[in-house]
Amino acid sequence: MTTLVTGGAGFIGSNFIPYFLDKNPNTTVINLDKLTYAGDLNNLDEVSQTNRYRFVQGDICNQTLIDSIFTTHKIDSVIHFAAESHVDKSISNPDSFIKTNIEGTYTLLEAARKHWGENNQSNRFHHISTDEVYGSLGDSGFFNEKTPYAPNSPYSASKAASDFLVRSYYHTFKLNTITTNCSNNYGPKQHDEKLIPTIIRTALQGSTIPIYGKGTNVRDWLYVLDHCKGIDTVFKKGRPGETYLIGGNNESTNLSIAEKICSILDELLPKAKGSYKDQIAFVEDRKGHDHRYAIDASKIGQELHWRAVESFDTGLQKTIKWYLSKYKKNTV
Numbered sequence: 001m002t003t004l005v006t007g008g009a010g011f012i013g014s015n016f017i018p019y020f021l022d023k024n025p026n027t028t029v030i031n032l033d034k035l036t037y038a039g040d041l042n043n044l045d046e047v048s049q050t051n052r053y054r055f056v057q058g059d060i061c062n063q064t065l066i067d068s069i070f071t072t073h074k075i076d077s078v079i080h081f082a083a084e085s086h087v088d089k090s091i092s093n094p095d096s097f098i099k100t101n102i103e104g105t106y107t108l109l110e111a112a113r114k115h116w117g118e119n120n121q122s123n124r125f126h127h128i129s130t131d132e133v134y135g136s137l138g139d140s141g142f143f144n145e146k147t148p149y150a151p152n153s154p155y156s157a158s159k160a161a162s163d164f165l166v167r168s169y170y171h172t173f174k175l176n177t178i179t180t181n182c183s184n185n186y187g188p189k190q191h192d193e194k195l196i197p198t199i200i201r202t203a204l205q206g207s208t209i210p211i212y213g214k215g216t217n218v219r220d221w222l223y224v225l226d227h228c229k230g231i232d233t234v235f236k237k238g239r240p241g242e243t244y245l246i247g248g249n250n251e252s253t254n255l256s257i258a259e260k261i262c263s264i265l266d267e268l269l270p271k272a273k274g275s276y277k278d279q280i281a282f283v284e285d286r287k288g289h290d291h292r293y294a295i296d297a298s299k300i301g302q303e304l305h306w307r308a309v310e311s312f313d314t315g316l317q318k319t320i321k322w323y324l325s326k327y328k329k330n331t332v
């Protein structure tokens with residue numbers, strides 16, 4: 001088996017590839033990544049010398065390149081992570097989101113149709129997506145696979161469009177597609193721009209820890225390795241054409257995450273005076289900021305027996321230690 005993993009140098013992809021190679025000893029992975037600002041090959045050091053792993057630098061919108069990868073490497077399946085993912089960037093500059101997330105997904109689907117043929121149920125195309133396609137929840141209720149799409153940001157709209165393209169290739173061409181929509185991931189290797197790395201980095205720098213608005217927005221936090229296990233499970237056992245939501249069953253406001261991380265840092269790396277919490281500051285809110293995301297993960301639980309197992313406390317400890325070492329402050 002040869003699996004094309006797109007975006008494997010990104011946060012979730014670079015956690016997924018080592019896990020996937022380890023769990024699937026007869027599989028070779030071709031990692032196609034453009035190496036934008038968000039990709040980092042250092043995060044794949046542990047597999048770079050493995051003969052079942054190859055890296056190709058390139059753009060998923062480049063049809064000629066994708067064709068040649070399918071032919072040269074005899075691709076059997078695709079796991080498609082590559083995406084522009086940062087909501088704030090999609091608000092200030094949506095262009096690359098439309099190109100990569102929509103056109104890139106289309107280019108990959110077309111290559112799969114061309115190389116595998118229509119009515120093909122053996123070669124799987126697994127699309128990785130987000131719960132943000134469902135929009136924003138109030139203080140109660142959960143997203144499930146039947147929730148109507150209502151994306152609010154250019155990022156989530158571009159992901160929604162890509163989900164619909166994937167869906168259309170299943171219905172129209174009988175490509176063996178599957179989509180997973182996950183909640184907020186955290187863990188080692190995440191780009192500095194996202195909330196949890198931002199809190200850790202700014203705390204250690206002694207600067208302002210920026211919390212948008214009042215800090216009352218809620219996200220459901222999923223440890224990245226739990227997500228990797230969920231993807232591997234759905235990839236192998238999920239039903240063609242289906243969508244599975246993958247959540248951490250772990251809701252938290254942004255402010256309480258910042259306070260939690262500060263408390264852990266106060267213990268691991270006490271400041272000479274005061275607490276890291278003193279650095280928390282409320283800053284201008286994100287435009288159109290979604291209030292709450294929360295996932296009902298009972299479909300994947302009941303059908304495929306997957307559930308998130310990492311507790312937020314242990315997951316955060318591991319994450320913070322990884323960043324302390326990254327920022328060369330590892331006195332832990």
Ligand SMILES: Cc1cn([C@H]2C[C@H](O)[C@@H](COP(=O)(O)OP(=O)(O)O[C@H]3O[C@H](C)C(=O)[C@H](O)[C@H]3O)O2)c(=O)[nH]c1=O
Pocket residue numbers: 084085086087088129130131132182183184185193194195196198210211212213217218219254286
């Ligand atoms: C960077 C930053 C963020 N925030 C707030 C904004 C959000 O309410 C929350 C998380 O923000 P972040 O940008 O880390 O993640 P989301 O906007 O929820 O989106 C993330 O999770 C989904 C599932 C994806 O699909 C996205 O690709 C991924 O980026 O913290 C702050 O308050 N301060 C900050 O400095």
